[in-house]
Amino acid sequence: MxxxxxxxxxxxxxxxxxxxxxxxxxxxxxxxxxxxxxxxxxxxxxxxxxxxxxxxxxxxxxxxxxxxxxxxxxxxxxxxxxxxxxxxxxxxxxxxxxxxxxxxxxxxxxxxxxxxxxxxxxxxxxxxxxxxxxxxxxxxxxxxxxxxxxxxxxxxxxxxxxxxxxxxxxxxxxxxxxxxxxxxxxxxxxxxxxxxxxxxxxxxxxxxxxxxxxxxxxxxxxxxxxxxxxxxxxxxxxxxxxxxxxxxxxxxxxxxxxxxxxxxxxxxxxxxxxxxxxxxxxxxxxxxxxxxVRDGEGATKFVAINVTGAASDSSAHTIGLSIANSPLVKTAIAGEDPNWGRIVMAVGKSGEPADRDALSIRFGHVLVAENGWVSPSYKEADGAALMKEQDIEINVDLGIGGGQATVWTCDLTHGYITINADYRS
Amino acid sequence: MxxxxxxxxxxxxxxxxxxxxxxxxxxxxxxxxxxxxxxxxxxxxxxxxxxxxxxxxxxxxxxxxxxxxxxxxxxxxxxxxxxxxxxxxxxxxxxxxxxxxxxxxxxxxxxxxxxxxxxxxxxxxxxxxxxxxxxxxxxxxxxxxxxxxxxxxxxxxxxxxxxxxxxxxxxxxxxxxxxxxxxxxxxxxxxxxxxxxxxxxxxxxxxxxxxxxxxxxxxxxxxxxxxxxxxxxxxxxxxxxxxxxxxxxxxxxxxxxxxxxxxxxxxxxxxxxxxxxxxxxxxxxxxxxxxxVRDGEGATKFVAINVTGAASDSSAHTIGLSIANSPLVKTAIAGEDPNWGRIVMAVGKSGEPADRDALSIRFGHVLVAENGWVSPSYKEADGAALMKEQDIEINVDLGIGGGQATVWTCDLTHGYITINADYRS
The missing domain is CATH 3.60.70.12 (L-amino peptidase D-ALA esterase/amidase)
Known part of the structure; x- marks a missing residue:
């Protein structure tokens, strides 16, 4: 409490x-x-x-x-x-x-x-x-x-x-x-x-x-x-x-x-x-x-990224930030697009240990991908519905260890460009 | 030739x-x-x-x-x-x-x-x-x-x-x-x-x-x-x-x-x-x-970032990428804003060796900052005029070693958001 x-x-x-x-x-x-x-x-x-x-x-x-x-x-x-x-x-x-x-x-x-x-x-x-x-x-x-x-x-x-x-x-x-x-x-x-x-x-x-x-x-x-x-x-x-x-x-x-x-x-x-x-x-x-984060320039979505099963807490933190800082992930969220492929990309580019076939991704409670590809139970409509929420939870389990971390970010929108392309002049 | x-x-x-x-x-x-x-x-x-x-x-x-x-x-x-x-x-x-x-x-x-x-x-x-x-x-x-x-x-x-x-x-x-x-x-x-x-x-x-x-x-x-x-x-x-x-x-x-x-x-x-x-x-x-790069999603400017005087070539490369990947630098370029402060920020966040007072920044041939602050000879109008060009050159000298690298990028515009916020769905 x-x-x-x-x-x-x-x-x-x-x-x-x-x-x-x-x-x-x-x-x-x-x-x-x-x-x-x-x-x-x-x-x-x-x-x-x-x-x-x-x-x-x-x-x-x-x-x-x-x-x-x-x-x-x-x-x-x-x-x-x-x-x-x-x-x-x-x-x-x-x-x-x-x-x-x-x-x-x-x-x-x-x-x-x-x-x-x-x-x-x-x-x-x-x-x-x-x-x-x-x-x-x-x-x-x-x-x-x-x-x-x-x-x-x-x-x-x-x-x-x-x-x-x-x-x-x-x-x-x-x-x-x-x-x-x-x-x-x-x-x-x-x-x-x-x-x-x-x-x-x-x-x-x-x-x-x-x-x-x-x-x-x-x-x-x-x-x-x-x-x-x-x-x-x-x-x-x-x-x-x-x-x-x-x-x-x-x-x-x-x-x-x-x-x-x-x-x-x-x-x-x-x-x-x-x-x-x-x-x-x-x-x-x-x-x-x-x-x-909720006052992030141009933000329309608040995103929590929970990374579990990583090689270490520090590795989980790095993977979380790789996802959170990816312009392609952030623009997908802005577009309410459950584009989990971009999350896979961001895990891959983090430089941290990952095993494609052990990785699973959930939007909120909805299992999206596991065993190296899209889950048979996943329906795009379920993912799309969750992405319409204002607060979004992305859960990534690396499946290789006990490391975990949570990272928070917002989406990347036209508002961010408008604010920053003419802040000073 | x-x-x-x-x-x-x-x-x-x-x-x-x-x-x-x-x-x-x-x-x-x-x-x-x-x-x-x-x-x-x-x-x-x-x-x-x-x-x-x-x-x-x-x-x-x-x-x-x-x-x-x-x-x-x-x-x-x-x-x-x-x-x-x-x-x-x-x-x-x-x-x-x-x-x-x-x-x-x-x-x-x-x-x-x-x-x-x-x-x-x-x-x-x-x-x-x-x-x-x-x-x-x-x-x-x-x-x-x-x-x-x-x-x-x-x-x-x-x-x-x-x-x-x-x-x-x-x-x-x-x-x-x-x-x-x-x-x-x-x-x-x-x-x-x-x-x-x-x-x-x-x-x-x-x-x-x-x-x-x-x-x-x-x-x-x-x-x-x-x-x-x-x-x-x-x-x-x-x-x-x-x-x-x-x-x-x-x-x-x-x-x-x-x-x-x-x-x-x-x-x-x-x-x-x-x-x-x-x-x-x-x-x-x-x-x-x-x-x-010139076909970068939404790109309207082609940017060459020349880093010299770094601790090593690899350090210069990392600093160049830190500048090139900074959303604040890229949106400033989109807005034709000679916002060199954001370049200083991007050098600082790179994690590479840098000495604020040895750093100098030029837009093309125009000396913008040296000795830890804005150059006395710099006129905002000169910087602003250069930023209106389609091809932009940012020259950063760290003043601490012989390392150098060139990195190329484009600006970050509304076009990037439009393309990526609704690519798949």
Whole structure:
């Protein structure tokens, strides 16, 4: 039983995709020890929230995972540096995020802009500059007009409040058509809340899948344990989604645990409460990952690809992504065509161990192919009917081992081309 | 100076893409020792050439390269088996190709169909069954109606003639919008001709890039030398093109050298004539590869990506393919948007060594980015003007080593979605 609740936009955008969440609430709960604010700084566009600030209390644990791109942005490099030496006991921390400009591939000036933002944020908030975790998302390769952001820092600090999560979630959006947030509560001896929000819809692929994810909890959990749980869950959530196989230079996930809940701190992954926490956090991360895929550029179908019977979990993951990233599979799904031949092709091109005659494919519960060819029981009408659903499940069993993985993606439509063939100019 | 001449269709198809060749001839030259024929067998569609037969004289050398897919089709498996033990001195050989049905993932029945076709072809032609090189291209996963082909074998054999290359090239097409052929002549002591044709437009990616390629020459060249040259050239031609990153289960390249030219046989790769032959053959293979990309499903732009300064040639190749396969790069090109930030992204996600600050990017001769950010001399109008051309050159220098490679691709357009979202149903 899950208590997970989704965030809904206060005013839905006119271009929201057909897969946008329909049930939820319009606010995120306060997390003791975290205050948020958002503002319109006009980084690229006027009259929209485009900068968010989070203040995290002294004593928090912070964990993170970041893009593995070799051309990652200045803010990502700074976050990795700051996280490696972070000690929450020495004072408060901050997260500063702008949308509209990714400050990626902006040379030495880009680094200078990020350093200036960190220093000015630290000064305005009263924290150490190396306790600031910055992020920038938007167009690549254009100088970040950081003075538009620094001009708003005092206002951002003044407006910090515990319940501004929905505004913060809105401020980090770029081509997203809806805000993405979720929260849950659990009992770890004391009541604990986990809340998170994310942005991303194009340039989504492992590793890391999501562009930006921020999560907060009042649970008390030691930093190494928090990092271990976040890293474990990331593999099966944000690293298991793909929209177009492209990987951002800015992908960042940062999670803060304030420790304000009335509980003894979790100091070991073997503490039974660590697993309880991981289960609840996993639900949040998986749901946010799904929300990102459902907002995939031009998406009209949400596709879960379950791979079983592979040589290893890692092999299953690679095969799942090969299917999920295949333009021919994705366009077939867009066309509601149960073209399982393209799935066979994608298994074959993955480079992973496969035995044609041991392979079986199911659309949902419908057995399509087995023993190296189409199943005698398969009727095209059954497959075609399933493909008309909005949520599609493709089950591939390799029949050669015990490895398994699930990967999520969306279809590839004219909408994707329209959005991306004229995004910048 | 090249003597390369392209094949043009006798009657251009109404849906031929904007990048179709415009200069050439409508026939392929006869190759002494090779006879061809084509017929309408109605494998999938009526009233179109869909089966071709080639007869190759006793004493020929045959080389081949094939898809590395782990779910490759029955004909591919048979070709690999037959090629491994081929000895042309023991008798003539045959190539039998049908379009309309790929006989891939068709189980034991598929193997039986391929075996029947090989045996019946051998009987009709008077060659050994293991001298038959079959191929099937078209829809995956449907039983091949091989009796429609065997019913035409006597007719195919009766109609064999040296100058039927253009019909053979037409018979192997599927979604292709134009026939793809090229030939050249060279002097290896005696005049020698090399002639080839190919098909492919979707499901094109390394390895192997092209679905089907057949090449013939009257040169006398020992089989191991021919195989070595074909394999070398394949890396830089058919394995260096990509339309959508998807790899066919049927990709096959077969080349026959009849040895009928009045020359001493080339028995070593170190024979200077071997290099002469390789240069000429390389031109044919590169041109056929380019013709495949130019017929990429929905393509409106032909894109050459030159990667230099990489850690190794192989690293340069991987980076080139990462750029060429990026949906965000391909849609930007479709939109004539000089969005070099997406190229930086694609370099970064390749997993290959790169140093952001050593990287430079040029569109044609226009320097766009260097030293980790946009070049001070770059004007967006210059980049935008180049992107309006039909042929686009992207030059990426990694600045860290001597590795280089060139990769060719096309843009990703609404046309690709339209073709692939409703190909089968």
């Amino acid at each position: 899950t208590t997970l609740t989704r965030l809904l936009p206060q005013t839905p955008k006119a271009n929201a995709g057909p897969l946008a969440p329909t049930t939820g609430v319009t606010t995120l709960p306060a997390i003791d020890g975290v205050r948020l604010s958002a503002t319109m700084a006009g980084v690229r566009y006027a009259n929209r929230l485009d900068v968010m600030l989070a203040e995290i209390c002294t004593g928090a644990s912070i964990a993170g995972v970041f893009t593995k791109s070799s051309t990652r942005s200045a803010p990502v490099l700074m976050c990795q540096d700051h996280l490696a030496k972070f000690d929450g006991s020495t004072g408060p921390a901050a997260i500063l995020v702008n949308s509209g400009n990714s400050n990626a591939f902006t040379g030495k000036n880009g680094f200078d802009s990020t350093r200036t933002l960190a220093e000015r944020t630290a000064a305005a908030l009263g924290c150490a500059p190396d306790h600031v975790f910055p992020a920038s998302t938007g167009v690549i390769g254009e100088p970040l007009p950081h003075e538009r952001i620094t001009a708003k820092l005092d206002e951002l600090v003044t407006n910090l409040r515990p319940d501004a999560g929905a505004d913060a979630a809105a401020a980090i959006m770029t081509t997203d058509t809806y805000v993405k947030g979720a929260f849950t509560t659990l009992d770890l001896g004391a009541p604990v809340t986990i809340s998170g929000f994310a942005k991303g819809s194009g340039m989504i692929a492992p590793d890391m899948a999501t562009m930006l994810v921020y999560m907060f909890t009042d649970a008390a959990i030691a930093q190494p344990v928090l990092q271990q749980i976040v890293s474990e869950l990331n593999i099966r959530t944000f690293n298991a989604i793909t929209v177009d196989g492209d990987t951002s230079t800015s992908d960042s996930l940062v999670m803060a645990a304030t420790g304000r809940a009335a509980m003894d701190r979790i100091d070991s992954r073997d503490d039974p409460r660590a697993e309880q926490f991981a289960v609840a956090l996993g639900e949040i991360m998986r749901d946010l990952a799904h929300q990102v | 090249t003597t390369l001449t392209r094949l043009l269709p006798q009657t251009p198809k109404a849906n031929a893409g904007p990048l179709a060749p415009t200069t050439g001839v409508t026939t392929l030259p006869a190759i002494d020792g090779v006879r061809l024929s084509a017929t309408m067998a109605g494998v999938r569609y009526a009233n179109r050439l869909d089966v071709m037969l080639a007869e190759i004289c006793t004493g020929a050398s045959i080389a081949g390269v094939f898809t590395k897919s782990s779910t490759r089709s029955a004909p591919v498996l048979m070709c690999q088996d037959h090629l491994a033990k081929f000895d042309g001195s023991t008798g003539p050989a045959a190539i039998l190709v049908n379009s309309g049905n790929s006989n891939a993932f068709t189980g034991k029945n598929g193997f039986d169909s391929t075996r029947t076709l090989a045996e019946r072809t051998a009987a009709a032609l008077g060659c050994a069954p293991d001298h038959v090189f079959p191929a099937s291209t078209g829809v995956i996963g449907e039983p091949l109606p091989h009796e429609r082909i065997t019913a035409k074998l006597d007719e195919l054999v009766t109609n064999l003639r040296p100058d039927a290359g253009a019909d053979a090239a037409a018979a192997i097409m599927t979604t292709d919008t134009y026939v793809k052929g090229a030939f050249t002549t060279l002097d290896l002591g005696a005049p020698v001709t090399i002639s080839g044709f190919a098909k492919g437009s979707g499901m094109i990616a390394p390895d192997m890039a092209t679905m089907l390629v057949y090449m013939f020459t009257d040169a006398a060249i020992a089989q191991p030398v021919l195989q070595q040259i074909v394999s070398e050239l394949n890396i830089r031609t058919f394995n260096a093109i990509t339309v959508d990153g998807d790899t066919s289960t049927s990709d096959s390249l077969v080349m026959a050298a009849t040895g009928r030219a009045a020359m001493d046989r080339i028995d070593s790769r170190d024979d200077p004539r071997a290099e002469q032959f390789a240069v000429a053959l390389g031109e044919i293979m590169r041109d056929l590869a380019h013709q495949v």
